[in-house]
Amino acid sequence: MGQAFGLRATLIGALGAAIGLSGCAKPEPGSSSTARLGPTSAASLQIKGSDTLVQLAQVWAEAFVRSHRAATVTVTGGGSNTGIMALIHGGADICNSSRPIAPSETAAARARGVEPTEFVVARDALAIVVHPGNPITDLTLAQLKRIFTARVTNWRELGGHDEAIVINSRETTAGTYVFFQEHVLDSERYAVTALLLPSSSEIVRNVAQDRGGIGYVGIGYVSDQVRIIRLRRDAASPAVAPNARNVRNGTYPLARPLFEYAAGDPTKIERMWLDWVMGPEGQAIVARLGFVPVRWSGG
Amino acid sequence: MASILLVLLILAFVLREAAPLLRTYSLGRFLGGTRWNPTLPSPAGPEFGLLPNLWGSVLVTAGSIAIALPLALATAVFIGEIAGRRLRDVLKPTIELLATVPSVALGFVGTVAVSPLVKAVFDLDTGKSAMVGSIMLAFMAVPTIATISEDAIAAVPRAYRDGSLALGATRWQGIWSVVLPAARPGIVAGIMLGVGRAIGETMVVIMVTGNAGVLPDHGLWYAFTHAVRTITGTIGAEALEVAHGGPHYRALFMLGVVLFVITVSLNLIADLALNRQPRRTLQ
Numbered sequence: 001m002g003q004a005f006g007l008r009a010t011l012i013g014a015l016g017a018a019i020g021l022s023g024c025a026k027p028e029p030g031s032s033s034t035a036r037l038g039p040t041s042a043a044s045l046q047i048k049g050s051d052t053l054v055q056l057a058q059v060w061a062e063a064f065v066r067s068h069r070a071a072t073v074t075v076t077g078g079g080s081n082t083g084i085m086a087l088i089h090g091g092a093d094i095c096n097s098s099r100p101i102a103p104s105e106t107a108a109a110r111a112r113g114v115e116p117t118e119f120v121v122a123r124d125a126l127a128i129v130v131h132p133g134n135p136i137t138d139l140t141l142a143q144l145k146r147i148f149t150a151r152v153t154n155w156r157e158l159g160g161h162d163e164a165i166v167i168n169s170r171e172t173t174a175g176t177y178v179f180f181q182e183h184v185l186d187s188e189r190y191a192v193t194a195l196l197l198p199s200s201s202e203i204v205r206n207v208a209q210d211r212g213g214i215g216y217v218g219i220g221y222v223s224d225q226v227r228i229i230r231l232r233r234d235a236a237s238p239a240v241a242p243n244a245r246n247v248r249n250g251t252y253p254l255a256r257p258l259f260e261y262a263a264g265d266p267t268k269i270e271r272m273w274l275d276w277v278m279g280p281e282g283q284a285i286v287a288r289l290g291f292v293p294v295r296w297s298g299g
Numbered sequence: 300m301a302s303i304l305l306v307l308l309i310l311a312f313v314l315r316e317a318a319p320l321l322r323t324y325s326l327g328r329f330l331g332g333t334r335w336n337p338t339l340p341s342p343a344g345p346e347f348g349l350l351p352n353l354w355g356s357v358l359v360t361a362g363s364i365a366i367a368l369p370l371a372l373a374t375a376v377f378i379g380e381i382a383g384r385r386l387r388d389v390l391k392p393t394i395e396l397l398a399t400v401p402s403v404a405l406g407f408v409g410t411v412a413v414s415p416l417v418k419a420v421f422d423l424d425t426g427k428s429a430m431v432g433s434i435m436l437a438f439m440a441v442p443t444i445a446t447i448s449e450d451a452i453a454a455v456p457r458a459y460r461d462g463s464l465a466l467g468a469t470r471w472q473g474i475w476s477v478v479l480p481a482a483r484p485g486i487v488a489g490i491m492l493g494v495g496r497a498i499g500e501t502m503v504v505i506m507v508t509g510n511a512g513v514l515p516d517h518g519l520w521y522a523f524t525h526a527v528r529t530i531t532g533t534i535g536a537e538a539l540e541v542a543h544g545g546p547h548y549r550a551l552f553m554l555g556v557v558l559f560v561i562t563v564s565l566n567l568i569a570d571l572a573l574n575r576q577p578r579r580t581l582q
Contacts, residue, residue, distance in 0.1 A: 081540035173540035
């Protein structure tokens, strides 16, 4: 973490309540939508969802309210499902999600008269991290699957130390859990012994503590307390590190888009937010935090 | 009366939300299920097994009482029988103050301090384990058990103590063989409420137990030093993130029904026990 909280963009974890203080009103500078905010600040934005996106959204929010004086943006984490649920039930204007919305969720939204509108706001490489003392430098996707389904339970079997493998995962309702299950485990069950942890930072903390630890986190969460594993699609492929270049050229196998969804047609303030996020300023922040920018398509 | 009505209303609501699950998922599969995979895609489809959740709750709670009971009982005896009035007036509020520590704070202490310590001492693969959960919950159960036990000890008629001394027993013999047995119903009530407190705790167990739905297939000690999944942990981690009215949502309410039955039973036992207490003055 270690980022100063902005004054008017407040980040809260899943445990608190948000307070957004709105600043003095001022006609906002050029955003591509020609909306001008009036002097009364009715422009507040509730953004909820993906734990992977929460830090990024927080930094976005801080920068956004600096250039949009009348706006109040509140960012909350809690998981992609939480965000999508909140969007459906009116608890959020925009939700962050690390996975595409499911057909069942779209149906649930439509049943309540909400049409989710999808925006790809950044791309992410899902990094596989291990304890720094682990000698293994790369794994194939097949080996990764065997690890996370407990067909392999000791690092010795993969050429490492004689150390029991400790699997670290997010909880069942996290978008990242679902993504990993679909793309690595071929929709099979995770090992019952997998630790299901409430946040990505908790996974990093735990992997840093346990010599046999392995876990998956968005690239923005990787710290120097853990080591990144390079991945091979199969035994014959080169080992690829998760970084912006390898996400862009399509060689990193666990790259994924990160989404924001609005309910129906974005309102004025939502439109301004999305334009700004997809624009040069927002995308510069994406790059600065270790995520991969998407080409700005002008909304 | 009103409170009984309220409890029945809560039960009715939870049951109403849970019951439709049984149209798509049999009660037998829920009660006897050994896996909790609520988001597993087809063909296998979601698995809502009660057992790993129930087992984890029972294990962590039993462990916490095993740790808390000796501490709490010793505390109660010391405050009730040994400490002078001035010391008692300081100690009792201090113990009660322990009960006010927010569970998030306890969970955090468990994560950053107790987990690594337990891992090092027992040479475990990871600090996330039932044991750390039990230790943290013991912190929460001690005040409950100690306060109620101390009340029960204070309520034992003075004549019992005088009688045992007159018969030549030492003070310790009097406490151990006369006062504690006489206070037993109150102590049992305290334990039951402590168990209720521990089994219902959510935040701490989500943070420190690892939430892995493992059943005990390598013995009790192995299970205690490895990760477990609890009923409250499952509800707490997933309840806010399920499709309203879907099978997963209903399954969580099913877990709620089970938890409800357990805690109500515990409170009933505590009540019955309290009514068997020989009284001097007992609020």
